Amino acid sequence: MERMSSGAKWSLVAAGVLTVAAYAADDRKECRYTVAPGASVVVTNESGPVDVKGSAGHQVVIVATTHSDKVEVDCGQAGNRIQASTHFLQRADGPDSRVEYQVLVPSDASVTVRAPSGPITAEKLRGDVTVEGDAAQVDVRDVRNAHVHVRTISGPVTLGGINNGHVEVTSLSGSVQLEAVSGPKVAVNTAKGSIRYKGDFGEGGDYMLVNHSGDIDVVLPAFASVDLTARSITGSVENDFPLQQKPHSSFVPSPGRAFAGTSNTGASSVQLRSFSGKIRVKKR
């Protein structure tokens, strides 16, 4: 340190001042509420990420960080409903408009997040999850016995570890990836976004993966019990998973365009539909 030049010392001081100034500009707001079982939590954020985690207990904790005095965060409780939203006080864009939310909720809470730019993450939840982003990247993990509804325009969607879920994903151009997602109802609908499913399709669910021009890739283990149909109207289909042909079926196979079959007891119905994309089914 003794040998440090005067210029270097001043640089260090300047860096320190800038760091302190940057932190000073940030404003951290924390809201805490005690809720009854089955609470509803709604978070709306125009710009910036929202991160929601389920936890034990009966507390909802919302930590929001703003970076300018042009926006503020409003939190409130009405009965068993908690609401937090970004409120613009004046013209703001870029970093000034950005707010970061970290939200801790009881795992049985029903959560709704609207964050056009995102990213949005939600995990460890047992209550219903509704997520709406525009270009937001959406990542939902470790959700059980709940509805999971995700809608984006261009934001990519990743779902993982969804058990016994009623899952509905709609995206125009965002890609959708599902890994270990199962439940009585799983529906994915995109326009040109690709759809990838990796998992065993559970035991007795109804799965429908549909798009316009993107690809649909499915990778499933040999023990998967599925009644599978795949059709691409003007695109193509490929299958290297062993399927038994059903003796009586209203679905008409067409080489290169459509195939159908069952494996094991055919417990889950799996419908893969693309208009002009390529559908590929592979054995893991």
Added chain:
Amino acid sequence: MNCAEFQRLLPNIIESGGNAEEEAHLRSCAVCSDLVQDLRYIAEAGKLLLPMQDPSPRVWNGIRGALEREGLVRPPAGTVRFRPPAAVLSPRRWATGGSLLAFAAMLLFAISVIWFRNNSTRPASPTLTASVSAPVAASVPSAAPVDEDDAQMLSVVQQTSPAELASYRENLDTVNAYIRDARRTVEQDPTDMGARGHLIRAYDQKALLYEMAMYRSGE
């Protein structure tokens, strides 16, 4: 009771009915009787406008966009979204015929100003729709044409989230292509249930796009 006294109490009489004295005046005075009849008619007619209490955001944004271009109002600040004045749209404020008429007059005035300006300075832009959609169509490169509704939706995005306009235009083209493809296939084979399913989902996606755009506008 004379006419002046009666008319001073008129709002209360219309709202809750009059007392014996007021009723007596009403029966004996043709002028006040006609006045009350007219006001009750207006109030009843005003109730028919209640379904209009929440006009489409396209209407608001179209009006605002045109007024801004004409320099009659200033653009909204930053990303703060345009909302119709809350007081005007509040159902409670709409409960009286007077408020309804005030709103109708305001709307009529705004449309008149726009029409007058457009017709006096822009003969080539005779309609609000054309004047709103033209800048949007021009500002985003795309070969695909858009219809009137799409143009207005893009206009909303342009005003509220200009940075997202290109993305919305691209996704609009995508979903319109989806609809076109599915519709063509259904037309070729109306019994193709798969194609019908695609068509329904394509429209679902378009609805999503519109919904997101409306959300950005504050709806």
